[in-house]
Amino acid sequence: MAIVVEEEQQNSGGGGLIKLFAWVVIIVVIIVAVYYVFFRRPDLVEQATPGATSTQALSKIELKPDEVINSERFQALRSYVQPIEPRGGGRTNPFLGNF
Incomplete structure (x- = not known):
């Protein structure tokens, strides 16, 4: 027969609030990263390099x-x-061991 001893979890008042705040910060960081990676338009450089303006030559x-x-x-x-x-090439069968 097994004896199971469970300890009561002590719920400290500030621990849950800190975990909630940490999760909110993580979710906000993920949302901002997704926005900047997928939805924000990149700033385009409008001028060409000086040496590449004409390719006719x-x-x-x-x-x-x-x-x-x-x-x-x-x-x-x-x-x-x-x-x-x-x-010279390798072994005829490279899958054989070193025997």
Whole structure:
């Protein structure tokens, strides 16, 4: 046979009021956050950046890949990166244990 001993919960007068106030503050913060994230219109910047006002000059450029590849400047470029040597692959079945 089990003996259950329950203690009476002491209800202090200010504890319930503090909990209520904390919940109200939390709910108000959530409502304000939802408003600012979903409903408020963002302030838009109306001026464009000074360098991006006209793209017509860029659209008139004619790229000729053959001239670029055969130019002296392109031929003078050197690669300073070491080539990566391929290593052997992993195990044939990676799901097997380390046995």
